[in-house]
Amino acid sequence: MKQKTLATAVSLALSLLVLDAYSATPVQDRYYPLTPGDPLLSQQWFLQNTGQNAFSKSGGVPGMDLNLDFTTQRGIRGVGVTIAVIDDGLEIKHPDLAANIKRGSKNFVTGSDDPSPDSPHNAHGTAVAGIAAAVGFNGIGGRGVAPKAGLKGYNWLLNQSFEGFLHSHGKLPGDPPLQAHTDSRVFNQSYGSPSLASNNGDVVSNLQLQLEEQVYEEVTRHSHWGRGAWFVKSAGNDYQAVSVSLDDGSPAYLLPFVRGNDGLPMQDAGLDPTNSNYWNIVVSAMNASGVRSSYSTVGASVLLTAPGGEYGTDSPAMVTTDLTSCESGWNIKGDSSTTLHGGNAIDPNCNYTSRMNGTSSAAPATSGALALVASANPALNWRDIRHILIKTARKVDASQPGVQLSFNGKDGAAQKYLAIPGWQKNAAGYSFHNFYGFGLIDVDRAVEAALSYARPLPALEISDWKQIDANVSIPDASVKGAESSYQQYENSTVEAVQVRLNIDHERAKDLSVELISPSGTRSVILSARTGLVLESKGFTEQRLLSHHFYGEKAKGQWKLRVIDTNGANAPYNVLIPNPRSVETVDQVNNSQDGFLKSWSIRFIGHK
Structure with missing residues (x-):
């Protein structure tokens, strides 16, 4: 994995985020309680949130869930849709997974x-x-x-060859053009990489990344006899701190001073090139x-939000499958952080x-929601269901x-400076927030729309x-700030906009970048004060993506604004857990103004 060196001589490597780790419908207004049959169902708040604590110290807010009660009662449960879990493995004989496992892993x-x-320790994919x-409905x-x-x-994730990428992402090696593998229709990618430096044109200059994006596009648009597929992608876990690794592989964390x-946020989702890839549904x-x-x-690259929870001690995380036995996964002996772990009457094994x-x-919650909507109306294509969501x-x-900064x-x-706006309604009537994209997935509403979808x-x-x-x-x-404009003469209805930046700047983490549509919608496509502590030159063909303009007209003048938000020194901390120590690094301000x-x-x- 690519390594970077901090000014402190502490060498850090970019780490995968994978192994971490609106008004809601009130519960009393719901007429269809979830059908019983699974003993842990009552604690799975993401399916139906009644305020339960999910084995933590406190509960959540009733109604804050995927709202799929009526869909369950209708018998719409994902039949005919296969989800590919691209991860660190999958225990295919797990008693609560085995009946749904298909050939081809x-x-x-x-x-x-x-x-x-x-x-x-490789329990992530099974969860x-x-x-x-x-x-x-199997009683366990x-x-x-x-x-x-x-x-x-x-x-x-354990062997990231290009051939493995092709196979796992739906394009078997040797397949002829436009004959994408048609088995899996949803591809779950609960992984990514935080950035301590800019990509410096990786998507433009890196042949493998270009080939990967071709696969994303081909499988998305042409698999399943033209109905297509979906790639679901985690936005990242780096709002508060950036997970990194020392030379010996031990963990460390980049923290704000x-x-x-x-x-x-310490990281903007769009800095990961897989998140600025239009073909990924970033959640x-x-x-x-x-x-x-x-x-x-x-x-701005976030399309939707879905349940992810907190840490499961003070407030709920997610109740899900773990590697079997008390010697594996989160249940390894010694983890008694919740009453579920270590074996009990509800989960004796x-x-x-x-x-x-x-x-x-959040990614697999989205993948499951896609499977439900697709099974409700199998005739709909990938874009129509994306539009419905x-x-x-x-x-x-x-x-x-x-x-506000x-x-x-x-x-x-x-x-x-309003560094990240609150909820904004764009000119097409869609509300958007950089925290949540277009909002929380609502399965019942999406299924209802899919069943009557005619245009x-x-x-x-x-x-x-x-x-x-x-x-x-x-x-x-x-x-x-600095401002530049572009006149778009051709008219079209926007679904997404991508931008590439070429900027000289000695301290790129100071910069905020905005894109403003002809209708006046302001999208912050790169937030300031990120963890780009290793970037001292700026951006070269840095690609960013915004969904904020969905449904607006493209014709007219588009404005790009770049704002430098800090004229002082900018220290940051590096936390090393074992043995615990904190090192502070002080970055001086840029010696001259930046240049767009x-x-x-x-x-x-x-x-």
Whole structure:
């Protein structure tokens, strides 16, 4: 894995986030309680939130869940849809998963068809699978979001070859063009990498990344006889701190020096090139109280939010499948952090956990929801169901104000900047928030819309990249910022917008980048005060993505603004847990103003 060196000589490697880790419908207004039959179901708040504590010290807010009660009563449970779990393995003989396992799993370490983990610590993929599609109504354990969907497992995270990527992501090696593998229809990717430096044009210059994106596009658009597939992607777990690794592989954490990082995330979701990839459905995490999970990475590339929980001690995490036996997974002897662990009357064989969390959990909750909607109306294609999820999402945390940033300019004058806006309704009538995308997935509403859906979207069109030579200075510590504009003459309806940046700046983490549509919608496509502590040159073809303009018209003047939000020194901390120590690194301010050299834009949408 790629390593980076801090100025302190502490060498850090980018680490996978995988192994972590609106008004809701009131419960009393629901006429269809979930059908019983699984003893842990009553604690699975993401399926039906009654305020239960899920084996933690406190409960959540009733109604803050996926709202799938009526869908369950209708018998819509994911039949005919297979979910590929691309992870660290999958215990295919787990008693609450085995009945849903389909042929075609792969172990990329041994070459066998059994991806069950050899290590007792590789429990992540099994927990992910349980959230998406644990077997329901069988009298044991809990239940998945889509309890009759199929499951396949790939331990690609343990051996990340390109051939393994092709196989696990739906394109078998040797397949002819446009003949994408048609077995799995949902691909769950509960992984990613935080960034300590910019990508520096990786998507443009890296051939493998280009080939991977071709696979994403081909499988999304052309598999399943043209109905397509979905790739679901975790946004990240780096709002409060960035997980890194020391040279010896031991964990460490990049922490803000200012408490809470002035309320801003330590990582913007769009900095991960797989999150600025249009073909991925990027999801953030919500906790049982109906607000952003404390760790959840956010940004304009987030499309939707789904349950992820907190840590399972003070407040609920997710109750799901664990590696079997008390010697494996979260149930390894000695973990008595919740009453579920270690074996008890509800789970005598230690086959379950109540500690799974992260955007790693929000992703399979989304994958299961997709399986339900797709099984409700199998004729719908990938874009129409994506559109349905956007239209039917619920606005949670409706009063969330965003993040207001205060700092001093170079002249000492106080500067105020809305660094992340609250909920905004765009010109097409869609409400969007960088924390939640278009909101919390609402399965019952989405299924109802799918069953009556009669007007497919027009054909997808992707414009060519248009480059704008800006050549403008970025004032240090000033809300005035640098501004450049582009006139789009062709009209289309926007579904997403991608931007590439070329910026010279000695301290890239100071920068906030906004894109403003002809209709006046302001999208923060890169938030300031991120963990880009290793980036001292700026951005080269840095790609970012925004869904904020969904449904708006593309024609007119688009504006890009770059704001430098800090004129002072910017220290940060590195926490090393074992033995515990904290090292503070002080980064001096840039010696000269930054410079917006050029930027490019392209539109994804339809006529």
